Amino acid sequence: MHNWKRQESYHLLLFLLSCVPAQDRQLSLSAMELPLSTSLSCFSFLFFFLLVLSVSSEDRASTPPRGWNSNDSFSWIISEAEFLQNAQILSQKLHAQGYEYAVVDYLWYRRKVPGAGADSLGFDVIDEWGRMIPDPDQWPSSRDGKGFTEVANKVHSMGLKLGIHVMRGISTQAVNANSPILDTTTGRAYEESGRVWKAQDIGLKEKACAWMQHGFMSVNTDLGAGKAFLRSLYQQYASWGVDFIKNDCVFGDDLNVNEITYISEVLKELDRPILYSLSPGTSVTPDMAKAVSGLSNMYRITGDDWDTWADVAAHFDVARDFAAAKMIGSGGLLGTSWPDLDMLPLGYLTDPGSNEGPHRRCRLNLKEQRTQITLWSMAKSPLMFGGDLRNIDDTTFSLITNPTLLEINSYSANNVEFPYVRGSSSSRGRKHGQSRMYLTSMEETEVEVLGLTSCKDPKASGWLVEELDQDLEQICWKENMEGYREPFCLYKRNSLVESDEEIMYGSQYQGILHLLASENADICLNASPRRKITSSEFTRGSFSHCTRNANQMWEFHSNGTLISSYSGLCAIMKKVKANAGAAGARSWIATGRTGEIYLAFFNLNPDDMVIATEISDLAKALPGRSISSCTGKEIWSDTDLDRPTNDTITSFVKSHDSALYVLKCN
16 A cells, blocks of 8 residues: 555544544454444544545546747746746636646756856756755745745645756766755665665766756666665655656657656655656667556657647657557556647747846747647647746637537547548649659658667567678677668677776676767767757667767677667667658547547648548447547637538648547437
């Protein structure tokens, strides 16, 4: 039983005993009978207590979470005043529509001074135990060790919940300072085996976050001291009143299952429920996510999403794959977990990694914004708005509060991509009236790129060693070894110890390889890119100068797998759509609470299209239903179907736009 439930059960036991006269109490509660003289007030209070217990026992994230996150509008420089202003508007204008989380994104502990940036070193505010605490100049209420307590109190008074962003493990600054580790069970420095343990004992320097190398590194969770540090972090967040934690640089290419697992255990035992979110989502596959979905409540499945059409369109394939794998709404941490398509970069924004606050409008046009919010809703992604709420316009507000979309997002079922559509160019959108058929989602061409996957994936066993001469070998993807295509190969070199410090931990990497782009160049393959990438970016492998870093360490196994020492994931050559995001008629389908069918058409083409499907095909995506005719309404144009139709649903959809039908079908 979880800690908060144990406490409530204990208080209930004491209460029951207090209700019974002393002469009627027996040693066994199971045999105890309440006398008729027990007061009505006692039963009334008991009813109230059980009601509170049932509410507090509700599953976490039973529907996709909604809220506001500061990153897209403020990057890392948001102040307490700016945050609370946005929270107030969130409460007044969006809380009624289910937007309940106000989330402070990354680097709330970094001092806003010259030289500080997204990956700078030495500008963070840490306490005596090496834990990040809010910068008091940006967050004045945090002074005197209060952390986010007063901010949380204010957010809670607005009817909202407070979220914060944290990074993997421990900060480089704390390791450099060799801070002692707090043992929360004693309130003193952690001791084991007759000595005090410090940050340098638990920090894994070779596992620094690939895209924030100066900022944070993993901790050794095999050590009691490593666990004690993580426990002290998350217990502190709970003591501040935090309700939501976004844990970054632990998922995707940066997967850290050990930390995720232990943090999940800590969160289960806290006295308050905290939703647990994982990030980033680069290279995520359903197989990879299955290892952590039960340990979290939401997890990113793409790179960062910004306000470009390429980023929006890049979400279609990954959303399809997670729906097909039945990952939408699967079991999560004390409740449910949701694949996360990232924040909605709409409204008034900043730029990625900027040292500047909101200063520009969203670059997506209205059609593209409609497509984004429609896909996010049909895929049941968490909805985290990213624009500055102080400058939200009526159009943006109407998009993110559209009642049909919110109903779909929270309560629809059987959400999957619907492949039975056809699309052709429309004479209404072409100068000379030619008709042209476009690719659908079933017909796109593919190219191979280097990525990562779960080592349980049978496709991961695709590598072999090729001996070029006595001292030179290559590791090649064997599926490319036959035919006319040039195979993808990397030069194999034993990883070298380069310094005394590396010798200290180098023994654990005996037999580990560097993989080089060419025989003579000192350029090695990275498991994770050394910068944050967006949803639309992919490469055939990221390379940089060879270093003694786990991000460049690989282990080749005789079963043909190539395992990253950084994430424990396996390298794989995978096929991606060469024109994903560039062309195609796409569609999604779902069912509603009262039997309605939701059908969305998406035009990913540069030209306007007519998209159509047969009524008889709807049942192919909805097992157990037989459909002969439908009536309904298209939401964005607010038009009814002219008459009940039993043959075809056809829609004219402008370039990059969408159509959304609510259908009643027989």
